[in-house]
Amino acid sequence: xxxxxxxxxxxxxxxxxxxxxxxxxGRYPSERxxxxxxxxxxxxxxxxxxxxxxKTNRKxxxxxEAEWQLAxxxxxxxxxxxxxxxxxxxxxxxxxxxxxxxxxxxxxxSRTAPVGSFPAGRSPFGLEDAFGNAWExxxxxxxxxxxxxxxxxxxxxxxxxNARMEGPGLRVAVRGGSFxxxxxPNPGGEWTAFSPEVRRKSSGFRxxxxx
Numbered sequence: 001x002x003x004x005x006x007x008x009x010x011x012x013x014x015x016x017x018x019x020x021x022x023x024x025x026g027r028y029p030s031e032r033x034x035x036x037x038x039x040x041x042x043x044x045x046x047x048x049x050x051x052x053x054x055k056t057n058r059k060x061x062x063x064x065e066a067e068w069q070l071a072x073x074x075x076x077x078x079x080x081x082x083x084x085x086x087x088x089x090x091x092x093x094x095x096x097x098x099x100x101x102x103x104x105x106x107x108x109x110s111r112t113a114p115v116g117s118f119p120a121g122r123s124p125f126g127l128e129d130a131f132g133n134a135w136e137x138x139x140x141x142x143x144x145x146x147x148x149x150x151x152x153x154x155x156x157x158x159x160x161x162n163a164r165m166e167g168p169g170l171r172v173a174v175r176g177g178s179f180x181x182x183x184x185p186n187p188g189g190e191w192t193a194f195s196p197e198v199r200r201k202s203s204g205f206r207x208x209x210x211x
Contacts, residue, residue, distance in 0.1 A: 001036035001115050001134055001204045002048070004028040010048050013055075018044055021199060034114040036134040036204040042172055042196035045137060045205050052207065062139035063208035065173045065191075072123050072130035072176065081187050083123035083130045088183055092121030093132035096180030103180055111179050131183065131190055134204035135174040142171045142193040171195055178202035 008028065010016065019026055020039035028035075040048075045062065052060050063071070073080045084092055090106065094113040097104040103111065107118075116128045123130050143149060143165045152162040171193035177183060180202060183190065194203060 001129060001136065001206050003034050003115055004037045005033040007037040007040075007048065010051050014047070014051050016044075016047055016051075018047075022201060032112070034116075035112040036115060036129070038112065038134050038204045039199045039201055040204070041199050042137060044199075049207060058209055060207040060209045062137055062205060065138040065140040065175065067208055068136065068138050068175050071125050071127045074124035078124070080124070082121075082183075083127065084121050088187060089121075090184075091118075093118050093177075093183070094129070094179050095132045096178070096182050098182045098185060102182075104182075109179065113179070129176075131176050132181070133179055134176070135178045135181075135192070135194070135200070135202050136176045137194075137203065137205045138173045138175060140173045141165065142173050174203060 007020070011019070018041075020028075020037060022028075022039040028037075049060050049062070052058075072083050080086060082088060082092075094107050094109050094117065095104060096102045107113075109117070112133055113129075115133075118129065118132075121131070122128055148165050149160075150164050151160045155161050172195075173191065173193050175191050177186075177190040181190065194200060
């Protein structure tokens, strides 16, 4: 995930005026420099990625949901439910609990954790914090009604080919759960969709780039 420190560099170099609401007086607490930045919108992310591309002369972007799925869980035939395997282990990620107030410090952190704090929970491709810590925006939008979908027919085992939706999407697909998401009753529920303009206390992002 992109950290508070990395996001602060972007703000200082560009003068971008939209600050995460969680920052006090335009700054994050010093001890949270390597925690994922959150309370940012899809528009904020777009500005950050544009700055990053100019700075590095590369073409970063948000991962598609399919890319995120592969990087986090590996190939579909391997059948992983979690990045580390099929058995839940609450010491391998930063998580919450079902009962209010939903915060759980049994993993060492009641809210976000520094990026990379759970190396044993890495995905098969080495992805850190794929589950827990902060929801991650993807580059895909969700549709609320399958009747809006267009596609190119069906492939093997009736799989839809090239599903797509014309026009602007209403909600952005996010993956991975967060620091107050409880995976025990929701092992496959680490996906949802957020409004692109809303800044949430639990959503951050990571960047992808073509090889």
